[in-house]
Amino acid sequence: MNDKExxxxxxxxxxxxxxxxxxxxxxxxxxxxxxxxxxxxxLDYTRGKTNKYIFSPEAFVFLAVKKLYLTFDTKFGxxxxxxELHVINKKGRNEIADDFRHRRLHNxxxxxxxxxxxxxAKTYNAVMVGSDQLWPPDVSFSNYLSLMFAPEGxxxxxxxxxxxxxxxPWFVYRQARKFLNKIDYxxxxxxxxxxxxxxxxxxxxxxxxDPTYLISKEEWEKLIxxxxxxxxxxxxxxxxxxxxxMKALVRKYADLHNLRVVCILSNEVSExxxxxxxxxxxxxxxxxxxxxxxxxxxxxxxxxxxFTFSVINEKEVYVSYRVKKGVRPRNQRIDNIVAKFxxxxxxxxxxxxxxxxxxxxxxxxxxxxxxxxxxxxxxxxDSATKGC
Numbered sequence: 001m002n003d004k005e006x007x008x009x010x011x012x013x014x015x016x017x018x019x020x021x022x023x024x025x026x027x028x029x030x031x032x033x034x035x036x037x038x039x040x041x042x043l044d045y046t047r048g049k050t051n052k053y054i055f056s057p058e059a060f061v062f063l064a065v066k067k068l069y070l071t072f073d074t075k076f077g078x079x080x081x082x083x084e085l086h087v088i089n090k091k092g093r094n095e096i097a098d099d100f101r102h103r104r105l106h107n108x109x110x111x112x113x114x115x116x117x118x119x120x121a122k123t124y125n126a127v128m129v130g131s132d133q134l135w136p137p138d139v140s141f142s143n144y145l146s147l148m149f150a151p152e153g154x155x156x157x158x159x160x161x162x163x164x165x166x167x168x169p170w171f172v173y174r175q176a177r178k179f180l181n182k183i184d185y186x187x188x189x190x191x192x193x194x195x196x197x198x199x200x201x202x203x204x205x206x207x208x209x210d211p212t213y214l215i216s217k218e219e220w221e222k223l224i225x226x227x228x229x230x231x232x233x234x235x236x237x238x239x240x241x242x243x244x245x246m247k248a249l250v251r252k253y254a255d256l257h258n259l260r261v262v263c264i265l266s267n268e269v270s271e272x273x274x275x276x277x278x279x280x281x282x283x284x285x286x287x288x289x290x291x292x293x294x295x296x297x298x299x300x301x302x303x304x305x306x307f308t309f310s311v312i313n314e315k316e317v318y319v320s321y322r323v324k325k326g327v328r329p330r331n332q333r334i335d336n337i338v339a340k341f342x343x344x345x346x347x348x349x350x351x352x353x354x355x356x357x358x359x360x361x362x363x364x365x366x367x368x369x370x371x372x373x374x375x376x377x378x379x380x381x382d383s384a385t386k387g388c
Contacts, residue, residue, distance in 0.1 A: 006154070008039030009388050010124045012145055014132040015042060015105060018090075018097040018267055019240075020289045021212075021305025025131050027104045028211035029159065031223075032381065033128075038388050041107040043120070043127075045144055048113035086265070089282045093267040100286050117149050125388040126155035131189055131210050133164030133333075139179075140172040146179035156182060157384045160189040160208045160377070166332055168196055176200050185384035187377075190336040208377035210308060213370060217312050224287045226294055230262055230279060236296035237263040237277060238289075238306045241322035245351040247276040249318075250300045253356060254278075259297055264289065304333050311341065311370065314363040318356075320348045340373070341366045 011033075015026035026042070033040050082090070101108070111117045121127055127150045129135075134145050135158075143149045147156040168176060180186065180201045187206040188194055197205045215223070235254045237247065254261045263277040264284050273280050284292070290309055293299055299310045302322040310317035319338065321331045338347045343361060348354050 006123060006125045007388075008041065008124055008126075009033060009157070009385065010109075010121060010127045011040055011042045012045075012127065012129040012134070012147070013042055014134060015101065015108075016044070018093040020286045021303060021308075022132055023097060023100050023104075023286050024290075024305060024309075025211050027100075028215055029128075029130060030105060032211055032214050032378075033385065036382070036385060038385055039107075041109045041120075041124075042105060043117070044108050044110045045117050046110070046112050047144075085282075086267075089265050090267045092283050096283065096285055104286075114143065114149065117144070118151065121150050121154055124154055126157050126385065128157040128159055128384075129161055130158055130187075131160035131162060133162045135161050135163045135188075135193070136165055137163075137168045137172045137176075140168075140175035147183065148179050155184050155384075155388070157185045158183050158187055158205075159381060159384070160187060160210055161193070162189040162333060163193040163196055164333065165196075166192055168200065173200050185380070187380055187384075190333050192332040192336065206380050208380050209370075209373045210304075212305065212308050213312065213374050214378055214381075216371075216374075217314070220290070220312065224290055227287075227291050228295060229284070229288050229291050230281070232295055232297075234260040234262040234279070234296055236292050236299045237261055237273075238292075238299070238301045238303055239263070239271075239322075240266055240268050241302050242269050242271050243302060243320060243323045243351075244271070244275065246300065246302070246320045246348060247271075247273070249348065249351040249354060251276040253298065253300070253318075256356075257297070262292065262296075264292070304337070307334070307337065311366065314361075314367060316361060318346050318348050320351070341369055 013026040014022040187208045237250045260278040262279045298316040
């Protein structure tokens with residue numbers, strides 16, 4: 001297919017699950033590209049029986065180590081059987097996610113098998129991966145999120161892709177170098193991602209903002225109008241992991257300020273949120289998630305995107321590392337973003353001994369940083385997608 005017959009960009013996004021952040025960053029990515037007049041399609045790729053991994057000696061080592069870790073965790077880890085409320089909640093969240101994809105995303109193309117993926121890629125000017133944690137070490141052995149499926153002549157773009165880890169193990173370097181060197185426009189979301197790529201390839205990846213930051217507070221309010229989900233006068237707790245000490249801190253803050261605690265029940269863990277929350281919400285949409293942040297007096301979270309929308313909406317916020325059984329810590333994204341905005345004092349590392357900062361966040365300063373970061377990131381995106 002010649003250049004004149006190609007059009008638009010094929011998007012490799014983390015859009016399939018029920019995570020609010022993943023859904024909203026997928027929406028923001030497609031929205032920002034189409035705002036630039038670019039036709040997009042979201043690739044709903046199913047592997048079939050082929051090409052999960054690029055097989056090499058390193059791949060066998062990586063798979064063996066990964067299998068050993070998962071086997072150990074499954075055998076010796078404490079299993080939690082969810083109660084009926086959590087089972088119903090998880091089912092409801094999946095249905096809500098499906099509805100959001102139907103309402104807010106479009107041009108989702110189902111591709112069954114690697115051959116279909118390659119053939120579809122031939123129709124695009126470019127393919128793009130991003131954002132979220134789509135480049136863990138094992139992406140080195142994948143043909144999909146590495147964009148190795150793209151034929152010659154099709155531009156490869158990474159926008160704000162997160163590695164989610166502090167470093168890659170040495171035995172993935174050779175394969176990682178191959179795919180990273182083929183990315184035409186290379187950007188990452190965090191400093192650690194930059195350092196990993198620099199060490200492996202010598203290339204300087206551009207550090208850009210999460211796509212949700214590309215949309216201003218005012219523009220988000222036009223896209224998702226501000227509506228009251230529950231009565232005001234509350235602290236919003238949104239936790240994806242298990243952190244009873246952090247939840248106790250939320251309760252302490254609320255009692256000190258004579259506020260209620262409102263939370264959305266997690267669909268990823270099965271903790272008893274009645275230990276700290278006055279109102280436990282289920283069945284909330286991604287739009288509700290944003291509006292609960294907008295109308296809160298303060299937000300406590302272990303979620304990158306709950307922190308993100310707190311900053312966009314200039315809310316008082318405290319963030320902690322996520323604690324989740326069977327999941328390795330991926331704290332560098334939180335470390336990165338609080339350092340970027342100069343709000344390290346709002347990162348709670350020791351809930352037992354944390355002292356609340358009663359001085360409001362200086363959003364005159366923070367919002368200016370966000371605007372400049374967004375502007376630089378938009379310029380990268382403009383350059384990467386020019387002519388698509």
